[in-house]
Amino acid sequence: MSDFSPGQRWISDGEAELGLGTILNCDARSVTVLFGASQETRTYSSQHAPLTRVVFGSGDRIQCAEGWRMTVDDSKEAGGLIVYIGEDDQGEVRELPESRLADTMQFEQARDRLLTGQVDRNDWFDLRFRTLHHHHRIEQSPALGLAGPRIDLIPHQAYIADEVARRHAPRVLLADEVGLGKTIEAGLILHRLMLTGRAERALILVPASLCHQWLVELLRRFSLEVTLLDEQQSQAQGPGNPFEAGQLVLASQDWLFANPHRQEQAEACDWDLLIVDEAHHLEWSEEAVGPGYACVERLAATVPGMLLLTATPEQMGQASHFARLRLLDPDRYHSLAAFQEEERHYVEVAAAIDALERLPGEAGERRAEDRAAVAAVVDDPDSQALLDLLAHPEGDADQQATARDQLRDQLLDRHGTGRVMFRNSRRHVGGFPERRLHVERLDLPSPYRRVLRRLERDEDYLDELLIETGLDHPEVLVYLDAMYRALADDPLNGEPWWQFDPRVTWLLERLTELGDDKVLVIAHDRETALGLAEGLRVLGGVHAPVFHEGLSLVERDRAAAAFADPEEGCQVLVCSEIGSEGRNFQFCRHLVMFDLPLHPDQLEQRIGRLDRIGQRHAIEIHAPVFAGSPGEQLLRWYQEGMDAFDAPHGLGGELFEAFGDALADALLDEESLDEVIEETRALFDSRLAERDAGRNRLLELNACRHERAAATIAAIRELDEDRALRRYVDQALDIFGVDARDIGGDLVHLRPGPQMLDGLPGLVKGEDGFSATFSRERALARDDVQRLSWEHPLAREMMGRILDGTMGNTALALLKHPSIPGGRLMAELVFRTHCPAPKRLHLNRFLPPTAVRVLLDESGANLTAKVSFTGLSKNLQKVKKAVARDLIKSRHDQLRDLLDRAEAEAERELPSIVEAAQARMRGELDAELTRLEALARRNPAVREDELTALREERAALDAAIEGTRLRLDAVRVIVTIDENTR
Numbered sequence: 002m003s004d005f006s007p008g009q010r011w012i013s014d015g016e017a018e019l020g021l022g023t024i025l026n027c028d029a030r031s032v033t034v035l036f037g038a039s040q041e042t043r044t045y046s047s048q049h050a051p052l053t054r055v056v057f058g059s060g061d062r063i064q065c066a067e068g069w070r071m072t073v074d075d076s077k078e079a080g081g082l083i084v085y086i087g088e089d090d091q092g093e094v095r096e097l098p099e100s101r102l103a104d105t106m107q108f109e110q111a112r113d114r115l116l117t118g119q120v121d122r123n124d125w126f127d128l129r130f131r132t133l134h135h136h137h138r139i140e141q142s143p144a145l146g147l148a149g150p151r152i153d154l155i156p157h158q159a160y161i162a163d164e165v166a167r168r169h170a171p172r173v174l175l176a177d178e179v180g181l182g183k184t185i186e187a188g189l190i191l192h193r194l195m196l197t198g199r200a201e202r203a204l205i206l207v208p209a210s211l212c213h214q215w216l217v218e219l220l221r222r223f224s225l226e227v228t229l230l231d232e233q234q235s236q237a238q239g240p241g242n243p244f245e246a247g248q249l250v251l252a253s254q255d256w257l258f259a260n261p262h263r264q265e266q267a268e269a270c271d272w273d274l275l276i277v278d279e280a281h282h283l284e285w286s287e288e289a290v291g292p293g294y295a296c297v298e299r300l301a302a303t304v305p306g307m308l309l310l311t312a313t314p315e316q317m318g319q320a321s322h323f324a325r326l327r328l329l330d331p332d333r334y335h336s337l338a339a340f341q342e343e344e345r346h347y348v349e350v351a352a353a354i355d356a357l358e359r360l361p362g363e364a365g366e367r368r369a370e371d372r373a374a375v376a377a378v379v380d381d382p383d384s385q386a387l388l389d390l391l392a393h394p395e396g397d398a399d400q401q402a403t404a405r406d407q408l409r410d411q412l413l414d415r416h417g418t419g420r421v422m423f424r425n426s427r428r429h430v431g432g433f434p435e436r437r438l439h440v441e442r443l444d445l446p447s448p449y450r451r452v453l454r455r456l457e458r459d460e461d462y463l464d465e466l467l468i469e470t471g472l473d474h475p476e477v478l479v480y481l482d483a484m485y486r487a488l489a490d491d492p493l494n495g496e497p498w499w500q501f502d503p504r505v506t507w508l509l510e511r512l513t514e515l516g517d518d519k520v521l522v523i524a525h526d527r528e529t530a531l532g533l534a535e536g537l538r539v540l541g542g543v544h545a546p547v548f549h550e551g552l553s554l555v556e557r558d559r560a561a562a563a564f565a566d567p568e569e570g571c572q573v574l575v576c577s578e579i580g581s582e583g584r585n586f587q588f589c590r591h592l593v594m595f596d597l598p599l600h601p602d603q604l605e606q607r608i609g610r611l612d613r614i615g616q617r618h619a620i621e622i623h624a625p626v627f628a629g630s631p632g633e634q635l636l637r638w639y640q641e642g643m644d645a646f647d648a649p650h651g652l653g654g655e656l657f658e659a660f661g662d663a664l665a666d667a668l669l670d671e672e673s674l675d676e677v678i679e680e681t682r683a684l685f686d687s688r689l690a691e692r693d694a695g696r697n698r699l700l701e702l703n704a705c706r707h708e709r710a711a712a713t714i715a716a717i718r719e720l721d722e723d724r725a726l727r728r729y730v731d732q733a734l735d736i737f738g739v740d741a742r743d744i745g746g747d748l749v750h751l752r753p754g755p756q757m758l759d760g761l762p763g764l765v766k767g768e769d770g771f772s773a774t775f776s777r778e779r780a781l782a783r784d785d786v787q788r789l790s791w792e793h794p795l796a797r798e799m800m801g802r803i804l805d806g807t808m809g810n811t812a813l814a815l816l817k818h819p820s821i822p823g824g825r826l827m828a829e830l831v832f833r834t835h836c837p838a839p840k841r842l843h844l845n846r847f848l849p850p851t852a853v854r855v856l857l858d859e860s861g862a863n864l865t866a867k868v869s870f871t872g873l874s875k876n877l878q879k880v881k882k883a884v885a886r887d888l889i890k891s892r893h894d895q896l897r898d899l900l901d902r903a904e905a906e907a908e909r910e911l912p913s914i915v916e917a918a919q920a921r922m923r924g925e926l927d928a929e930l931t932r933l934e935a936l937a938r939r940n941p942a943v944r945e946d947e948l949t950a951l952r953e954e955r956a957a958l959d960a961a962i963e964g965t966r967l968r969l970d971a972v973r974v975i976v977t978i979d980e981n982t983r
């Protein structure tokens with residue numbers, strides 16, 4: 002006999018998402034149900050229909066198909082149908098037959114699901130509670146967003162990422178020396194902003210040659226999937242705005258800067274962050290603004306956050322450097338003259354910081370001098386008090402250490418470009434390999450000699466040559482092969498340059514000598530690189546891929562990969578100057594400068610391909626030069642004028658500006674060259690001394706504050722070593738149906754199981770899955786292995802699905818306990834704080850969803866403090882769903898009562914949660930606000946909009962936290978059974 006009658010409301014146990022069903026017809030064999038909200042009809046066997054009758058009780062809110070709502074007081078039955086009686090929102094008493102209930106009524110809340118008999122597996126409930134617990138912990142970690150990426154923990158990077166990513170709409174210039182990890186820093190900042198909800202959309206503009214490297218780094222190291230956009234992709238997108246194609250869009254500067262229509266489309270989008278790599282190419286001068294600069298300037302006017310990356314900020318001159326700072330903050334950087342004046346003052350500040358480190362020191366003149374040096378730059382009573390404490394001869398050592406740190410931080414905060422620009426140098430970071438220069442003097446071959454001799458004899462010939470070749474000065478003198486090619490019409494210049502140029506045979510010999518060692522060759526010009534590769538092939542049978550700006554991305558990546566492969570790869574890669582910029586070749590230690598660049602920063606860029614984090618050997622720089630040629634003079638200028646091959650010093654740009662023209666004129670005249678070298682050296686030495694004392698010293702001190710870096714790294718390590726992660730992930734994978742197999746060596750292979758829930762990142766049914774490890778070190782050693790962390794997309798997806806969905810929000814379990822008789826009921830309820838606020842406020846750092854657990858026995862006594870979640874959970878036994886549903890039906894009213902009581906118990910906890918969150922928020926933001934306000938009075942690098950944003954943020958957070966409510970998140974019914982029940 003069936004219990005069904007037409008018009009009754011039932012819900013599907015297996016497909017609750019269909020919504021509320023209505024019985025259409027039924028007989029002894031089958032029952033047909035219409036699910037109106039989803040327009041689906043299902044027919045089941047009457048005996049085994051997976052359906053649960055929906056019955057509401059007193060206090061439940063229900064909705065009529067016409068839209069009005071009421072709170073149920075009572076119910077009656079008429080012709081097999083329930084009629085609910087209660088008050089509508091106007092206070093009017095109404096009746097509502099169940100057949101008139103809205104089809105769309107949601108059963109997502111734990112209470113509704115439980116009372117309509119929808120119970121999940123017991124272990125899902127466990128996982129839900131644990132998810133809430135861990136999520137609450139992780140969201141408050143100071144390492145959030147920095148702990149997941151697969152990178153080594155390097156202090157200056159951790160410091161910059163933490164300092165920048167905590168700011169509102171950060172706008173900074175990341176200007177570490179070549180190869181110190183600016184891409185990694187930008188990736189970390191982006192990752193943290195994304196994870197904390199402070200940024201959702203970013204546009205990343207990089208030179209074409211680096212697009213693929215960025216794409217791979219962001220994916221492999223940060224698990225960030227970006228959309229690579231080019232003209233072909235844009236056209237394939239159809240008529241819409243192609244920049245809307247993804248949250249993170251990566252595009253080549255070469256493409257965008259040349260394409261006004263695409264620029265307009267990029268500007269029309271809402272971005273939170275703009276990242277521009279190799280930003281020294283954005284040219285600006287008072288007379289002319291380059292197309293790249295103009296494009297970025299327009300974007301900068303609307304995009305709130307901006308990261309500009311360059312290793313050589315002054316490569317295009319100081320004015321151009323200033324112009325880039327202006328992009329970041331036009332109010333602060335309005336006058337180049339004022340900026341230069343400010344920079345002069347940094348020497349004084351750096352001296353004060355050095356003096357500070359020595360105080361109190363021995364009594365005497367030195368102490369007085371040091372004190373005076375600090376006093377000269379201190380102009381407020383607080384700092385003065387710190388100085389007094391520090392300089393006191395009998396002061397307490399610990400207090401003095403704290404005062405020293407505080408005063409140093411204040412001085413760094415208040416002076417210089419430190420807030421806007423971060424520049425770490427090798428000198429400051431330490432631990433980089435030695436560089437060794439090997440110069441090979443070769444005889445000038447006659448075709449080159451012919452022209453140079455004539456130049457020496459005939460003063461007018463240079464002009465003629467420039468016109469004839471179309472080359473610039475001094476390129477025509479330094480790149481003799483290019484000059485030779487340009488004179489191709491000369492009947493004497495019949496054979497290709499590489500046939501007679503001794504650098505080619507010299508290189509072939511070097512390659513043989515070096516055996517298996519990889520060799521990177523850089524030549525200034527693309528034609529030289531191509532010709533050289535041909536020469537190597539024809540004259541020596543050596544295959545050398547060429548890497549230059551004319552190649553497509555795919556071709557370039559193929560060439561780089563062919564070189565990188567440790568076993569199969571070729572020994573040598575020939576690159577042109579621009580083609581190699583930003584690329585990672587630290588697996589190689591021999592660099593051949595086939596010729597020399599004309600700008601010291603380009604020289605440094607070349608060496609930087611190898612001298613990068615991860616380089617384990619001394620770097621061997623091989624430079625073949627023609628004896629007595631302009632190329633050799635240029636080498637002397639670099640070597641004798643500025644020790645350019647020894648280590649980066651960041652002064653090249655200034656020296657080039659001062660002496661570049663004189664050098665060009667002196668390349669054919671040894672005597673005047675000696676003078677240029679002497680003058681260059683003098684300026685270099687004095688700038689070096691100033692740098693150590695002044696601007697760069699300040700920048701360096703500011704680019705990595707060691708205590709903060711250490712604290713950030715400690716917080717990351719804490720998450721790395723969190724043993725709960727492995728337990729949690731194992732449990733979650735099991736529940737989501739992912740097979741996890743230990744494959745040794747700290748590795749686990751994850752494969753989709755037959756019952757896997759769909760849509761997990763990296764796991765597609767029928768495919769193989771991926772290998773992963775929890776160990777940072779293992780993940781760094783193996784590119785093919787992913788690193789599992791709390792921030793891995795798979796962990797985040799599983800946690801998100803649980804927290805945002807209904808999974809495990811109801812359960813029923815049995816408890817067998819010697820001291821509790823059978824047949825008793827308990828309810829374990831988990832309430833969760835609910836505090837709606839815009840994502841960008843990142844409210845979770847102060848008040849992440851917080852669980853309040855309440856355990857009641859059937860009399861309503863609160864057992865929460867006596868019985869812990871884990872203590873209880875491990876003694877519970879699972880039960881079949883059908884049995885669970887019957888048990889719930891039979892204890893319906895009692896359960897409703899317990900749910901109401903529990904709510905009142907939980908509410909008692911709310912004020913202390915709110916108070917604590919408010920205290921945390923105020924403690925942190927008030928301190929930050931006070932610091933910024935104090936700073937803003939002295940350092941114009943603090944933007945007014947930063948202050949306003951912080952004040953608004955504090956007010957918005959205060960209001961949001963104040964409005965926190967508790968909601969029932971999950972409920973588990975526990976029924977006790979006798980000891981001897983099996």
Ligand SMILES: Nc1ncnc2c1ncn2[C@@H]1O[C@H](COP(=O)(O)OP(=O)(O)OP(=O)(O)O)[C@@H](O)[C@H]1O
Binds near residue numbers: 182186311609615
């Ligand atoms: N924390 C890190 N962990 C692992 N590898 C790193 C880390 N930092 C940097 N590297 C590696 O060092 C190399 C240089 O880093 P990156 O490319 O970010 O430097 P850069 O400063 O942007 O260089 P360039 O000035 O040439 O553009 C890259 O191969 C990068 O993967």
